[in-house]
Amino acid sequence: GIKCNIDYVDNDTLIYTKWSEDPKGYDIGQPAISTLHALIDADMLQEISYEDIPNSKYISTDKCDISLNDNDKKYSIPYNTTGGYTWIYNTKTFPVTITKMDDLLDEKLRGQIVTMPYSFMWYPSALMHLGYSDSSTDGKEIAEATEWVKKLTANVKVFDGATPSSSVKNGECSVALTFASDASRALLDDPDLDYLKVEDQTFMQCTQYWVIGKQSPNSKNAEKFIDYICDPKIYAECLNTYPAISNNEEALNYVSDDYKKIEGMFEIPDDKKIIHSQFGHPY
Incomplete structure (x- = not known):
């Protein structure tokens, strides 16, 4: 019952630009790690109230960027990892x-x-x-x-x-x-x-993170939205539509047969070299 207005960007840094130009114009953003750090440094995000997002318990940071730190976790919840x-x-x-x-x-x-x-x-x-x-x-x-x-x-x-x-x-x-x-x-x-x-x-590999603006006019609804996406069955629908590495282990119990066919594409062998991008998501 909540209407969502969405703006798409073709460059991750535009999330920072749009939010800095209009701090009350957006409730939720989905930056990659470098933009996440920039938003935190600029004091543009509010801390996540995990108790108000109970489905966050299903989300793991094990496959996220190696530069993700404890302070980052105060302001963000991982969505998916692109699999490079x-x-x-x-x-x-x-x-x-x-x-x-x-x-x-x-x-x-x-x-x-x-x-x-x-x-x-x-x-x-x-x-x-x-x-x-x-x-x-x-x-x-x-x-x-x-x-x-x-x-x-x-x-x-x-x-x-x-x-x-x-x-x-x-x-x-x-x-x-x-x-x-x-x-x-x-x-x-x-x-x-x-x-x-x-x-x-x-x-x-690079991960996208849910964040809430410090001046968000609808922060409670923003929390409801993130909680909805973190629900394993809903998260599985997201994976089916836009395949990626899952940061929600429970969601893998609900993914489609098509997702299971290509899931191996996202596995990186232990002996392979990984570039951990500090430049943000290439979109």
């Missing part, structure tokens, strides 16, 4: 076998790749692929990573920050680097698509 990014390909049209990162530089893939236009994802990945720290500030190492990224982008036909999988589904490209959630939906829609198992792939 995934390579998918058309099994009938891709021109080369891809088993390692350097295979993506093959000239046979010229004009065949669609990727997200985010250098903050590519540079850490390239640095780690070359054996360096993902946060290296060494000029020589960064220059080497730059050359690797240039070779990759020479094969890119489309940069798409929303749904990269669409360029593979429509035949424009044969290989896509896309959000795991976008990839999972594409695999469910098209049986000719599969995801690449690249042996030296790096992974990125």
Whole structure:
């Protein structure tokens, strides 16, 4: 019975901008970790009343950002963890076998790749692929990573920050680097698509968090909304619609068979390298 008015943003930092310009204009936000920290530092959030959100007991922080600290938990409740990014390909049209990162530089893939236009994802990945720290500030190492990224982008036909999988589904490209959630939906829609198992792939994870504005005019209803989403059955509906890593273990008892088919996509092997993004959610 509560009407929700929603604004969508294509850049996580806009959450901070919109809220700072209109502190009473929004009740709830869903930032990633860097914007969460900025909002806390600017004293723009109210502390979470966990007793008023009883379903928060189902939410775990085990799969959240490594930089999430006890102070952050006073102001936020995790929603989902995006599962980073995934390579998918058309099994009938891709021109080369891809088993390692350097295979993506093959000239046979010229004009065949669609990727997200985010250098903050590519540079850490390239640095780690070359054996360096993902946060290296060494000029020589960064220059080497730059050359690797240039070779990759020479094969890119489309940069798409929303749904990269669409360029593979429509035949424009044969290989896509896309959000795991976008990839999972594409695999469910098209049986000719599969995801690449690249042996030296790096992974990125970032979580989105529910927060309530310090000057929220409807904070009690905001708490009711968050409690509703944390309900395992409702959370499962969210996973079915927008697949991701679940921070609600109980919800996995209610997910659809389709979600179970692609759930393995979000699992990161213990021996794989993970980039923990400090830049916020790429959307």
